Amino acid sequence: MTTALPSTPTPDDAALWHQGRLYLTDQRVLPERAEFLGYDQACDVADAIRAMVVRGAPAIGVAAAYGVVLAGRSAYIAAGEGWKQAIEADLGRLAASRPTAVNLFWAIRRMRARIAELDASDPTEALTAEAIAIHEEDRAANRRMGELGAELIQGPTEVITHCNAGAMATGGYGTALGVVRSAFAAGKIRRVYADETRPWMQGARLTAWELMHDGIPVTLQADCAAASLMAGGRVGWVIVGSDRIAANGDVANKIGTYGLAVMARHHGIKFMVAAPTSTVDMEVASGADIPIEERDPVELLSCGGRRIAPAGCEARNPVFDVTPAGLVDAIVTERGVVLDPTLEKMQALMA
Numbered sequence: 015m016t017t018a019l020p021s022t023p024t025p026d027d028a029a030l031w032h033q034g035r036l037y038l039t040d041q042r043v044l045p046e047r048a049e050f051l052g053y054d055q056a057c058d059v060a061d062a063i064r065a066m067v068v069r070g071a072p073a074i075g076v077a078a079a080y081g082v083v084l085a086g087r088s089a090y091i092a093a094g095e096g097w098k099q100a101i102e103a104d105l106g107r108l109a110a111s112r113p114t115a116v117n118l119f120w121a122i123r124r125m126r127a128r129i130a131e132l133d134a135s136d137p138t139e140a141l142t143a144e145a146i147a148i149h150e151e152d153r154a155a156n157r158r159m160g161e162l163g164a165e166l167i168q169g170p171t172e173v174i175t176h177c178n179a180g181a182m183a184t185g186g187y188g189t190a191l192g193v194v195r196s197a198f199a200a201g202k203i204r205r206v207y208a209d210e211t212r213p214w215m216q217g218a219r220l221t222a223w224e225l226m227h228d229g230i231p232v233t234l235q236a237d238c239a240a241a242s243l244m245a246g247g248r249v250g251w252v253i254v255g256s257d258r259i260a261a262n263g264d265v266a267n268k269i270g271t272y273g274l275a276v277m278a279r280h281h282g283i284k285f286m287v288a289a290p291t292s293t294v295d296m297e298v299a300s301g302a303d304i305p306i307e308e309r310d311p312v313e314l315l316s317c318g319g320r321r322i323a324p325a326g327c328e329a330r331n332p333v334f335d336v337t338p339a340g341l342v343d344a345i346v347t348e349r350g351v352v353l354d355p356t357l358e359k360m361q362a363l364m365a
């Protein structure tokens with residue numbers, strides 16, 4: 015919760031709760047414009063998640079948690095002591111907003127557990143406290159992951175990251191970029207190479223913005239430039255986030271992550287996934303069972319508002335892929351680090 019709404023969002027401001035209203039940084043217009051959009055209705059928060067106003071697995075979970083607060087308040091206004099029935103439609107809208115990031119469902123499940131404890135009186139205050147707790151716990155988890163991930167890096171080295179697993183993708187500080195921030199502060203990272211991350215350009219528009227804001231040396235590169243950089247011998251780690259980690263340690267993340275992992279293994283470069291345990295889904299046995307979001311092909315057929323393919327050209331636009339656990343050297347969570355992840359090791363982590 016914030017005492018005053020900043021005039022301009024900083025990287026830590028993906029989602030802010032201020033005076034009973036949810037504010038989201040509109041990540042669609044960064045870095046040209048840094049501006050908040052305000053939300054009073056859960057259905058509009060669901061639309062904001064689907065439209066990627068807010069994106070990034072933990073940030074989606076935080077936004078959904080605040081969306082449940084708005085849903086509870088609206089349900090009580092509409093139905094009084096019948097609010098528990100009335101809230102269901104909005105909970106469904108939030109759950110249907112995007113399919114891959116398990117943090118969305120984790121957050122809704124945790125808010126539902128809080129709802130179950132409440133009586134028929136106005137739930138707004140209790141649900142607000144729970145959503146703020148989710149937000150603050152995510153920030154603290156990212157700080158802890160930053161420390162644990164930085165300890166794995168000998169340094170000084172250079173790293174590649176993909177998409178945006180930064181403060182803008184979380185409750186603050188970031189997961190992969192949280193490790194980058196902590197390792198840079200410890201003098202272990204000289205430079206970050208950020209994949210632009212076609213088609214939505216999270217790397218170019220968000221990761222570069224975050225790292226330049228923090229004074230961390232960053233070089234933007236085309237996604238297809240990562241391989242030759244790895245061959246050059248200066249990169250020590252690939253560090254990415256995740257949207258869902260299966261019970262066996264398979265990792266769903268932004269499209270292109272799997273290829274990075276294959277190339278990293280070929281070049282003897284370590285591959286680190288930083289993600290809070292709210293991203294681990296022990297109910298999914300392997301990556302084969304993780305739903306992969308396919309977004310509108312138009313996102314691929316245009317760039318910067320211009321069409322870049324012939325009219326009528328067919329396209330496919332899966333926005334996540336799965337990296338097998340065997341290609342992951344370390345999964346860094348706030349509870350601890352899993353090296354060479356296996357089902358047994360993930361079970362021990364989540365016990």
Ligand SMILES: CSC[C@H]1O[C@H](OP(=O)(O)O)[C@H](O)[C@@H]1O
Binds near residue numbers: 178180
């Ligand atoms: C810290 S998890 C961020 C994760 O989410 C991104 O996907 P999207 O921008 O489509 O929400 C990407 O997979 C990042 O690694």
